Amino acid sequence: MSTETVHLTDRRPHVSADELLAGFRPSERFGEVSFDTYRPDPQQPSQARAVEELRRFADSVGRGGGGGFLARLFGGGSRTDVRQGIYLDGGFGVGKTHLLASLWHAVPGPKAFGTFVEYTNLVGALTFRKAVDALSSYTLVCIDEFELDDPGDTVLMSRLMRELSDAGVRIAATSNTLPGSLGEGRFAAQDFQREIQVLADQFEVLRIDGEDFRHRGLPQAPAPLADVELAAVVEQRFGGRVVAADAFADLVEHLSHVHPSRYRKLIEGVDAVVWREVRTIEQQAVALRFVVLADRLYDKNLPIIASGRPFDQVFTPEMMAGGYQKKYHRAVSRLTALAREGILGDVSAV
Structure with missing residues (x-):
């Protein structure tokens, strides 16, 4: 079956206050966890x-x-x-x-x-x-x-x-x-x-205490793909499913028009995301919006397939060392895990 492709940049979701309140529950990633499943x-x-x-x-x-x-x-x-x-x-x-x-x-x-x-x-x-x-x-x-x-x-x-x-x-x-x-x-x-x-x-x-389980005993994140490889890898990994494919620069710009409270609905119904030409984000306000999207993607355990820069270069060195560094380090950790899932399969869901 062929992959159904959608574009997040075409979406402008609206969320009512009641929908916001009803959504205050653990995401799919943590929908069935318990103290017994913690390792x-x-x-x-x-x-x-x-x-x-x-x-x-x-x-x-x-x-x-x-x-x-x-x-x-x-x-x-x-x-x-x-x-x-x-x-x-x-x-x-x-x-x-x-x-x-x-x-x-x-x-x-x-x-x-x-x-x-x-x-x-x-x-x-x-x-x-x-x-x-x-x-x-x-x-x-x-x-x-x-x-x-x-x-x-x-x-x-x-x-x-x-x-x-x-x-x-x-x-x-x-x-x-x-x-x-x-x-x-x-x-x-x-x-x-x-x-x-x-x-x-x-x-x-x-x-x-402890080290990041997303990297504990696991291989390094896969290198970004070349643009010409994206379509074949997407079809192999997600054939017959819904994939949101966007140019990274267009997506990041689109986030400025969607309130962060709506990012969860923005990615609703999507099985994976594909980003072409990931680049370093230079502006702090833009980077902080992107952090919220990274968190929502991780909540839904959505694999990422991307070309361009690796995710440890998506924020500037100044951002990674500045006052919001914990947000950025968390985002890099989560994006890396999702990229690993996108290319290698669900090896990081531990």
Whole structure:
């Protein structure tokens, strides 16, 4: 069967507020994970410890443990109380999202699971008060890839989490940065230390050590193909399926016309993506939008076949060393894994 080709640059999706809220659940990649399917590295004891701590946290959800934020702030809770939130800190690819999704699956609902960016987009779509009202009835709110990129986000997420905590909602988050260090290198974090400390005080921190599982014991990412090779490889790997094929420069430009909250719908119904002539992105705003797309592609486990530059050159050296370096390193890690799947098969889905 011949491959059906579509172009993401032809799509301008619209997403209602109700659709945004209904989408707050683990992606297909993590749709059936559990604590039992997580594979702790025997060389990293913190990974097995994190599983046990999360199991205990899951058991406490819905039982009233932890107390509200204001009770703890003014000394109403005992030192033995379980904190209202749990925070998974660790490097790229140590399985934090797998564990967060496992926690979501293990507790009763209603519950929400989304990335930090998706929650800020939700507030933008619903207004802050309606977002709080919608989430306050939940037993658990999971926030993946917690990063504070500007002062507005710091204040926004501080308020959101404080009000949810006061309502008795349990909160779990993942990040590559300890709560007290959020925002460092991006803006004058010292000017917002109170808000940052509010966030830090709500979490029990679990450190998860280890190397990036997407590269652990696996071959290096395949080299990009030549343009003339793309069609044959696509037909061999994805014949009879739906492939989104675009010139990389056109796709990146198109992203400026689609709100990041709609990127999940942008790639809906696609089995793989093909990019011609991948090049280095020079502008930071463009690069940050592309990071969001990379995250959504990884969520859906969409293989990538590409020509042009390898993905470790898609961001400039200055970006890779700057204030947003953790975002860019995560994106490179994920794009590399998807490129490996595109050429070699599903060898990175571990």
